[in-house]
Amino acid sequence: MLGLPKGEVFLAPWTHTWQQEFQLEKEKIQQGLQQYILEIHHIGSTAVEGISAKPIIDIAVVLHDFHDGGHCVSHLESLGYAYRGTNILPERHYFNKGEPRTHQIHMYEKGSRFLMEQLMFRDYLRNNQDAKRDYEELKIQLSNANKHNKHKYAEEKTEFVRSVLERI
Structure with missing residues (x-):
């Protein structure tokens, strides 16, 4: 499953399709922008195998x-962004x-700094099963409590993210 309707917050189980979607999109982005970009990264929870996430592919x-x-x-914009x-x-x-x-x-x-934090947090979750489990449990709890408030959902994850970044 891919796609989150405006104003809704829900999680979907992780799927290999998310990695495939990222790769397809990465190739399309690179085709017209090689002279401006250095790298393209899959970030966010869809980039962490095994963790439930909002079904949106985040690309850095x-x-x-x-x-x-x-x-x-x-x-x-020609790609639909x-x-x-x-x-x-x-x-x-932001697009x-x-x-x-x-x-x-x-x-x-x-x-x-914001890019470095995104990559460090993603990599920490990829390599730390306890943190990944704790983060997923928090996300499930927050998505259930904030089904129609993406800002509150995101804000309430901030303390967990900061605590991880302070440790690494």
């Missing part, structure tokens, strides 16, 4: 220079795709 695109994000808009600007999330260009929403792109400049 690493730019040579933050201002290059503006040069990427038309190519990504909507550009949401730089004011939604700190120090990143989303679909209704229900199926993909999100977070464009960071190389060396961004």
